[in-house]
Amino acid sequence: MKHVTKFMAAAALGASMFAIAPVASAGDELTIVSWGGAYSESQRKAFYEPYNAAGNKVTEAEYNGEVAKIKAMVEANAVTWDVIDVDTPTGLQGCAEGALETIDWAKLGLDKSKFIGAELMDCAIPNIVYGTVFGYDTSKLAEGPTSLIDLFDMAKFPGKRGLWKNPQVNLEWALIADGVPSADVYKVLGTPEGVDRAFKKLDTIKKDIVWWEAGAQAPQLLADGQVVMTSAWNGRLQTAIDADGKPFKIVWDNQALDWDWWAITKNTPKLEEAYRFIAFASQPEMMANQTKFIAYGPSNKDAVPNIDPKTLPNLPTAPDNLKTAWQLDPQFWADNGDQLKERFNAWLAQ
Amino acid sequence: MPLTVAMIADWDGKDVPGEEAFAALAADLKAAQKTRQAALIGKRLNYEIPTLKSKVTVTARKIEKVETGPWKEAVIAIDPVWNQVETWATIKRASSAYTPFYLLSVLDLKQETSGSIVQVEDNRKIYRGILWRTLGISFLVTLLTLVLGYPVAYMLATLPTRSANILLILVLLPFWTSLLVRTTAWSILLQDGGVVTQLMHVTGITWLLNLVGVLDGEPSLYKTRFSTVLAMTHIQLPFTLLPIYSVMKTISPSYMRAARSLGAKPAYAYWKVYMPQTLPGVAAGCLLTFILCLGYYITPALVGGPTDNMIAGFIDSAMNSEGNWGRASALGVVLLAATLILYYVYNKLVGIDKMKLG
Amino acid sequence: MAAPPYATRSEVVAHYGLRVYVGLVLLFLIAPILAIMPLSFNSETFFSYPMPGYSLRWYDDFFTNNRWQSALRLSLVLAFLTTLLSTTLGTLAALGLVRGNLPWRATIMAVLISPMVVPIIISAIGMFFFYAKLNMLGTLPGLVLAHTALATPFVVITVTATLSSFDKTLMRAGESLGASPTWVFFKVVLPLILPGMISGALFAFVTSFDEVIAVLFIAGPEQRTLPRQMFSGIRELISPTITAAASVLIVISTLLLVAVELLRRRSERLRGVR
Numbered sequence: 001m002k003h004v005t006k007f008m009a010a011a012a013l014g015a016s017m018f019a020i021a022p023v024a025s026a027g028d029e030l031t032i033v034s035w036g037g038a039y040s041e042s043q044r045k046a047f048y049e050p051y052n053a054a055g056n057k058v059t060e061a062e063y064n065g066e067v068a069k070i071k072a073m074v075e076a077n078a079v080t081w082d083v084i085d086v087d088t089p090t091g092l093q094g095c096a097e098g099a100l101e102t103i104d105w106a107k108l109g110l111d112k113s114k115f116i117g118a119e120l121m122d123c124a125i126p127n128i129v130y131g132t133v134f135g136y137d138t139s140k141l142a143e144g145p146t147s148l149i150d151l152f153d154m155a156k157f158p159g160k161r162g163l164w165k166n167p168q169v170n171l172e173w174a175l176i177a178d179g180v181p182s183a184d185v186y187k188v189l190g191t192p193e194g195v196d197r198a199f200k201k202l203d204t205i206k207k208d209i210v211w212w213e214a215g216a217q218a219p220q221l222l223a224d225g226q227v228v229m230t231s232a233w234n235g236r237l238q239t240a241i242d243a244d245g246k247p248f249k250i251v252w253d254n255q256a257l258d259w260d261w262w263a264i265t266k267n268t269p270k271l272e273e274a275y276r277f278i279a280f281a282s283q284p285e286m287m288a289n290q291t292k293f294i295a296y297g298p299s300n301k302d303a304v305p306n307i308d309p310k311t312l313p314n315l316p317t318a319p320d321n322l323k324t325a326w327q328l329d330p331q332f333w334a335d336n337g338d339q340l341k342e343r344f345n346a347w348l349a350q
Numbered sequence: 351m352p353l354t355v356a357m358i359a360d361w362d363g364k365d366v367p368g369e370e371a372f373a374a375l376a377a378d379l380k381a382a383q384k385t386r387q388a389a390l391i392g393k394r395l396n397y398e399i400p401t402l403k404s405k406v407t408v409t410a411r412k413i414e415k416v417e418t419g420p421w422k423e424a425v426i427a428i429d430p431v432w433n434q435v436e437t438w439a440t441i442k443r444a445s446s447a448y449t450p451f452y453l454l455s456v457l458d459l460k461q462e463t464s465g466s467i468v469q470v471e472d473n474r475k476i477y478r479g480i481l482w483r484t485l486g487i488s489f490l491v492t493l494l495t496l497v498l499g500y501p502v503a504y505m506l507a508t509l510p511t512r513s514a515n516i517l518l519i520l521v522l523l524p525f526w527t528s529l530l531v532r533t534t535a536w537s538i539l540l541q542d543g544g545v546v547t548q549l550m551h552v553t554g555i556t557w558l559l560n561l562v563g564v565l566d567g568e569p570s571l572y573k574t575r576f577s578t579v580l581a582m583t584h585i586q587l588p589f590t591l592l593p594i595y596s597v598m599k600t601i602s603p604s605y606m607r608a609a610r611s612l613g614a615k616p617a618y619a620y621w622k623v624y625m626p627q628t629l630p631g632v633a634a635g636c637l638l639t640f641i642l643c644l645g646y647y648i649t650p651a652l653v654g655g656p657t658d659n660m661i662a663g664f665i666d667s668a669m670n671s672e673g674n675w676g677r678a679s680a681l682g683v684v685l686l687a688a689t690l691i692l693y694y695v696y697n698k699l700v701g702i703d704k705m706k707l708g
Numbered sequence: 709m710a711a712p713p714y715a716t717r718s719e720v721v722a723h724y725g726l727r728v729y730v731g732l733v734l735l736f737l738i739a740p741i742l743a744i745m746p747l748s749f750n751s752e753t754f755f756s757y758p759m760p761g762y763s764l765r766w767y768d769d770f771f772t773n774n775r776w777q778s779a780l781r782l783s784l785v786l787a788f789l790t791t792l793l794s795t796t797l798g799t800l801a802a803l804g805l806v807r808g809n810l811p812w813r814a815t816i817m818a819v820l821i822s823p824m825v826v827p828i829i830i831s832a833i834g835m836f837f838f839y840a841k842l843n844m845l846g847t848l849p850g851l852v853l854a855h856t857a858l859a860t861p862f863v864v865i866t867v868t869a870t871l872s873s874f875d876k877t878l879m880r881a882g883e884s885l886g887a888s889p890t891w892v893f894f895k896v897v898l899p900l901i902l903p904g905m906i907s908g909a910l911f912a913f914v915t916s917f918d919e920v921i922a923v924l925f926i927a928g929p930e931q932r933t934l935p936r937q938m939f940s941g942i943r944e945l946i947s948p949t950i951t952a953a954a955s956v957l958i959v960i961s962t963l964l965l966v967a968v969e970l971l972r973r974r975s976e977r978l979r980g981v982r
Contacts, residue, residue: 066670066671097390535740539743686826
């Protein structure tokens with residue numbers, strides 16, 4: 001019988017391990033989700049580290065803009081992401097589908113009018129302005145591409161191209177390269193014929209496209225020589241140039257401007273902490289500090305005077321870079337994103 | 351949209367409904383706009399008629415500002431789509447708790463307003479192709495593992511135990527090594543300019559392929575169908591090989607000797623006497639590999655390109671990127687059905703008790 | 709081993725042809741695993757031979773980097789708990805299954821084994837929806853239960869195999885000598901099926917230690933297991949640290965394989981199986 005008791009005791013011990021209430025993750029930590037790589041690193045250095053130093057605890061996680069994951073979490077009532085860095089379409093869609101909290105600016109104690117673009121969305125606070133650009137390696141291409149047309153010119157620049165595995169920006173670029181003026185892009189893309197036209201243009205380079213999913217992959221593809229040119233978020237390429245000494249060059253022609261935002265997941269149990277963090281990270285000196293680590297423009301107008309003048313020309317908002325820039329239409333993507341994503345996935349699989 | 355649905359419950363589906371239905375629609379959309387449900391309604395309708403989502407959200411945004419009727423004119427003025435019978439039929443269909451829609455859509459079919467089932471437009475037609483692709487890749491991998499594995503099993507079974515045991519370790523080690531590790535290994539070896547490309551260059555295979563014109567310059571293997579099949583074959587080989595081996599071990603060599611002594615040529619004796627006895631093992635190994643191949647997700651995702659994804663990969667993207675749970679579940683049902691049928695066959699033919707590990 | 713002296717010319721060709729073929733297939737099986745290990749000692753971030761120099765920097769990164777270390781720790785804890793639970797459940801199930809008087813035996817067995825056969829992504833989706841209702845998404849018990857479901861079939865199979873060649877008269881002998889059923893179980897049955905249990909446990913350990921799909925669906929953001937870390941590593945950014953991680957896992961699985969083989973031989977000797 002002695003053995004049996006021992007066994008029972010062991011079983012009870014095992015059972016009690018499972019009974020230990022919810023999770024190891026509980027506690028006061030705040031989970032902040034962002035886009036990984038150099039961008040997450042800039043946020044870590046500029047925001048999380050000083051915030052943690054003040055006695056808080058930030059847990060980092062990464063995603064690639066999947067609204068579906070946020071929604072699944074909210075609907076399953078298992079919110080583990082508290083603060084999310086969203087781009088505008090993700091934010092608008094998340095907002096429209098009830099996956100994000102409506103922001104109470106009074107609670108943040110911030111002046112909404114100081115934030116460029118803040119009026120665009122109810123569910124998020126703008127943090128940076130970024131550009132989707134493309135770049136190449138000057139050590140491999142002495143005479144590099146200069147315009148968006150070159151990205152689609154297989155005769156002039158043979159070789160593989162890296163593009164984001166997402167219809168966003170790619171469809172617009174395809175139309176612009178096909179001769180649509182950037183001001184009319186969304187009018188054309190809003191029609192079935194326009195969508196067909198964009199995919200037809202992409203078809204011309206489809207077999208030479210290497211798709212990247214996470215932002216950090218783009219500079220990596222270029223560095224490994226897997227592609228001759230790649231689209232990327234401008235800060236990623238700039239960091240590779242500045243921090244890693246890569247001989248990359250950014251082509252600013254027809255860059256797609258967009259914001260990144262701080263959003264709060266609906267029904268997060270850490271609502272107060274989330275507000276506290278966002279208020280902390282949105283102060284002008286904090287935002288200016290981030291530009292030391294990545295070349296994105298701060299959305300807080302007060303931050304601009306604090307930026308190192310050497311960094312200014314590398315920001316997507318520098319006048320030289322804005323010449324042919326166009327702005328991503330967030331409402332268009334929030335409304336049509338799903339169906340274009342589905343079409344895009346089908347197109348990829350064909 | 352509770353009011354609208356109640357209003358069109360008795361609608362005959364012939365003409366666009368009247369003012370009451372539009373008033374209900376307007377009220378529903380106003381409520382939805384307040385509670386941030388409009389996009390979700392649009393999303394569901396969008397699955398059946400693409401572009402309906404933006405129309406619903408735009409209508410909801412605009413109708414919020416309209417105070418009084420007549421609603422029919424106001425709504426149709428915002429978007430003429432509301433003046434189409436098909437839109438209303440879709441709403442009515444979507445209001446039911448049960449719908450064949452998702453299951454039909456993963457078979458590239460859809461239900462017309464009239465209730466008849468037809469094929470979807472060409473640019474949305476992908477799922478049948480993916481089903482065939484999944485079956486095709488699984489079949490090819492099964493065949494390759496059989497061709498590669500059968501002779502190895504034969505030799506292991508006929509060698510003296512001691513040397514067979516040593517060689518068996520070479521089969522068991524990859525079997526024990528994690529699938530993820532082996533996929534990792536392949537994805538690194540298959541990189542452009544990586545070890546496999548180098549090996550092809552050194553051995554002259556690249557030169558040969560260039561000569562016959564299959565290839566131009568150095569091969570680019572990473573993210574291709576070739577890599578997917580190669581890695582999957584490597585991973586599945588032990589699963590096919592081991593059941594064949596365990597059957598072969600039980601075949602007494604005296605049968606072959608008897609056949610030979612009765613005058614049969616080696617090839618004939620082998621074909622007529624030995625081979626038939628190994629068939630149960632072949633069936634067990636191949637079925638197991640085929641079943642496991644159907645559900646592959648990690649390997650195609652990591653070493654294959656976008657055109658090499660199999661059903662499981664699309665379940666993942668429906669779930670995690672498109673947020674279309676209905677579709678993910680429907681694809682899951684298709685995959686599960688295929689698996690269970692084969693599992694049943696396996697159980698009848700081989701018997702689940704006979705499944706051995708290592 | 710040479711071809712027998714009476715062999716005809718074509719038989720000799722077939723004989724050596726087979727050996728060369730089998731040699732090549734075995735090389736194909738083992739080469740990728742062996743080729744990856746030296747690359748992990750590369751001093752540069754390339755993945756090709758010849759290597760410019762050797763260094764332990766990727767191992768250093770693997771064993772000091774907090775991300776990899778916490779992933780390794782979580783995976784070990786998870787695999788350990790899964791092994792404990794699935795070995796217990798699987799053994800009990802196997803003991804029940806070998807009883808001759810069990811109705812629906814084949815069906816029960818088929819259901820028990822099904823998690824091994826059904827694509828994991830399907831189990832994972834099911835678990836996601838089910839655990840969401842129980843508020844168990846992103847929790848350690850949730851992960852342990854999910855992995856236990858996936859690992860238990862392996863234990864059932866190995867223990868059933870040991871029991872099928874188990875001589876039942878031994879139990880009767882024990883009972884006739886006055887031992888209680890529990891006493892018989894611990895003194896007679898358990899020692900004999902122990903090798904099967906242990907190899908099942910090792911299988912369970914490997915299953916959990918290797919599993920990524922269910923983790924992707926039901927784990928929380930901070931619950932990064934080793935396979936998950938590797939998966940996102942390959943998908944997003946191939947760092948040579950992955951080769952070091954892979955090599956470590958290969959060494960672990962080799963050790964486990966040797967353990968299982970030794971056990972199997974010992975058990976066959978004990979039970980007198982030839």
